Amino acid sequence: MKLCVIGLGLIGGSIAKDLKKTGFATEVAGVETNPEHAKEALRLGIADRIASLEEGVAGADMVIVATPVDIALNLLPTVLELAESHTTVTDMGSTKRYLVEAVRNHPCRRNYVAAHPMAGTENSGPSAALDNLFQGKIAIICDQELSGPQHLALVEKMFHALGMNIAYMTSDEQDHTTAFVSHLPHAAAYALANAVQDKADRQIIFDLASGGFNSTVRLAKSAGSMWHPIFEQNRDYVVESLDVYLKHLEQFRDAIANGESHKLSELIGNANRIRSILDGENPRFRKNEETFVKFYTT
Amino acid sequence: MKLCVIGLGLIGGSIAKDLKKTGFATEVAGVETNPEHAKEALRLGIADRIASLEEGVAGADMVIVATPVDIALNLLPTVLELAESHTTVTDMGSTKRYLVEAVRNHPCRRNYVAAHPMAGTENSGPSAALDNLFQGKIAIICDQELSGPQHLALVEKMFHALGMNIAYMTSDEQDHTTAFVSHLPHAAAYALANAVQDKADRQIIFDLASGGFNSTVRLAKSAGSMWHPIFEQNRDYVVESLDVYLKHLEQFRDAIANGESHKLSELIGNANRIRSILDGENPRFRKNEETFVKFYTT
Numbered sequence: 353m354k355l356c357v358i359g360l361g362l363i364g365g366s367i368a369k370d371l372k373k374t375g376f377a378t379e380v381a382g383v384e385t386n387p388e389h390a391k392e393a394l395r396l397g398i399a400d401r402i403a404s405l406e407e408g409v410a411g412a413d414m415v416i417v418a419t420p421v422d423i424a425l426n427l428l429p430t431v432l433e434l435a436e437s438h439t440t441v442t443d444m445g446s447t448k449r450y451l452v453e454a455v456r457n458h459p460c461r462r463n464y465v466a467a468h469p470m471a472g473t474e475n476s477g478p479s480a481a482l483d484n485l486f487q488g489k490i491a492i493i494c495d496q497e498l499s500g501p502q503h504l505a506l507v508e509k510m511f512h513a514l515g516m517n518i519a520y521m522t523s524d525e526q527d528h529t530t531a532f533v534s535h536l537p538h539a540a541a542y543a544l545a546n547a548v549q550d551k552a553d554r555q556i557i558f559d560l561a562s563g564g565f566n567s568t569v570r571l572a573k574s575a576g577s578m579w580h581p582i583f584e585q586n587r588d589y590v591v592e593s594l595d596v597y598l599k600h601l602e603q604f605r606d607a608i609a610n611g612e613s614h615k616l617s618e619l620i621g622n623a624n625r626i627r628s629i630l631d632g633e634n635p636r637f638r639k640n641e642e643t644f645v646k647f648y649t650t
Numbered sequence: 651m652k653l654c655v656i657g658l659g660l661i662g663g664s665i666a667k668d669l670k671k672t673g674f675a676t677e678v679a680g681v682e683t684n685p686e687h688a689k690e691a692l693r694l695g696i697a698d699r700i701a702s703l704e705e706g707v708a709g710a711d712m713v714i715v716a717t718p719v720d721i722a723l724n725l726l727p728t729v730l731e732l733a734e735s736h737t738t739v740t741d742m743g744s745t746k747r748y749l750v751e752a753v754r755n756h757p758c759r760r761n762y763v764a765a766h767p768m769a770g771t772e773n774s775g776p777s778a779a780l781d782n783l784f785q786g787k788i789a790i791i792c793d794q795e796l797s798g799p800q801h802l803a804l805v806e807k808m809f810h811a812l813g814m815n816i817a818y819m820t821s822d823e824q825d826h827t828t829a830f831v832s833h834l835p836h837a838a839a840y841a842l843a844n845a846v847q848d849k850a851d852r853q854i855i856f857d858l859a860s861g862g863f864n865s866t867v868r869l870a871k872s873a874g875s876m877w878h879p880i881f882e883q884n885r886d887y888v889v890e891s892l893d894v895y896l897k898h899l900e901q902f903r904d905a906i907a908n909g910e911s912h913k914l915s916e917l918i919g920n921a922n923r924i925r926s927i928l929d930g931e932n933p934r935f936r937k938n939e940e941t942f943v944k945f946y947t948t
Binding site for chain 2: 583
């Protein structure tokens with residue numbers, strides 16, 4: 353299988369590495385406009401060769417767009433035009449409605465499978481690419497009825513090769529849930545980093561930062577080139593999630609400020625319920641069950 | 651050195667384990683009112699024996715109060731009364747002003763050293779105790795001029811045995827900075843857990859939760875029995891920190907909602923500066939420097 357990966361950063365680089373390792377891809381052509389990243393990707397063996405967009409897409413069995421979502425939005429129609437009739441095109445972006453809308457009436461729409469693997473770190477560039485980044489995680493496939501069955505099957509096969517479970521939903525559902533589970537935590541971390549840096553005594557504050565602080569603020573290290581366009585493309589749902597968060601944060605603040613001890617206990621108790629869900633103690637929420645895919649397809 | 655640890659949970663248990671391992675303590679008497687925790691602590695070898703408060707404090711060279719801060723506030727005056735004249739008493743709580751005030755005029759005040767090791771996890775109880783939990787972290791000692799020099803020296807020796815660096819500040823400074831670096835991230839995580847659980851489609855949201863979400867919300871698993879009294883004892887500074895956070899979160903929300911692209915870039919860029927500080931790329935903020943203690947003592 354000849355693979356073309358557009359964007360050799362954390363996500364594209366990690367996918368290319370794993371798909372070569374598992375034998376899913378026999379050859380990886382990388383398209384990368386940043387010359388430093390291109391050089392680094394070759395050095396790390398992420399791509400076998402660096403190609404222009406035209407050269408990379410020509411002859412590829414599968415093209416994976418792994419750029420920031422604003423660039424993906426510009427590229428996708430062109431990629432579909434350049435692609436051969438048998439070529440499967442997919443993308444890895446965190447927002448889906450704009451992309452799906454941009455190619456709704458494209459003559460090659462059925463070659464495209466809208467996807468979003470829920471994995472990543474706060475780092476970027478080819479040097480941030482990791483082995484097994486996707487293992488055991490969830491990949492979302494959106495609006496699958498708009499994709500040709502052979503293209504859908506190939507993308508599913510790719511995610512299984514990466515060790516992922518697959519969830520199927522509409523691009524609207526994906527953008528809504530991802531706003532809460534991924535985009536909101538990033539916004540919360542960015543604002544927390546800004547709030548703490550707002551203090552005059554930054555020096556003392558940061559010398560004292562412990563594991564809890566680092567964990568909560570970790571996502572604030574994430575690159576703006578990736579996250580800025582996500583916030584813009586998912587504006588309505590991200591704002592909704594921030595409004596819900598602001599409401600809960602104000603409740604928490606008021607319970608402390610007004611000495612409402614009973615209310616504060618209730619808020620902490622409810623927040624603690626996240627443990628049973630995240631740690632998989634509640635079978636309804638346990639991950640990697642065989643029934644998982646069924647759950648989303650029913 | 652005969653050690654008495656009051657409260658054999660995550661903090662008390664971890665300290666007891668390390669101080670025995672390093673030879674700092676030859677005998678550990680544990681005071682623990684939860685019978686299950688007492689049994690577990692004996693089984694795990696955290697304490698050599700379980701004692702009543704009176705038995706535990708009698709004959710101890712050092713008493714460490716490692717209970718939630720509301721219990722510590724009630725216990726500390728009694729512990730100082732029970733302690734022998736040579737006994738050093740310290741505590742590990744995250745808030746310091748109330749404790750220091752409670753024993754300001756106590757005849758044995760100079761036996762007491764107010765301290766706060768900046769380390770922990772979201773888990774609790776003796777089974778949560780970890781080896782080397784404190785290694786490389788910062789311990790804060792407050793209002794050291796109110797402690798007798800021999801008691802201060804012994805507590806410093808204990809923190810060095812745990813592998814910690816020491817910062818010296820007033821209890822007011824400690825409560826203020828800790829509000830931002832530790833209490834605010836906990837409040838932010840609790841509110842984030844509540845915000846996400848507020849959505850009807852909890853099931854889907856939690857199946858999709860990835861590493862970024864888990865990291866940001868991790869502290870929301872922390873026990874209310876520990877955190878509720880911290881928020882109450884540090885009410886003014888925690889509310890201040892939440893107000894600063896709310897302001898920055900609203901700025902972030904408005905920049906997205908109003909499509910203020912330039913403003914959003916600025917906010918993300920400023921938040922990104924946390925990387926150079928937390929990762930120690932900026933020498934001014936590098937941890938574990940020899941100059942560290944000097945910095946706080948000047």
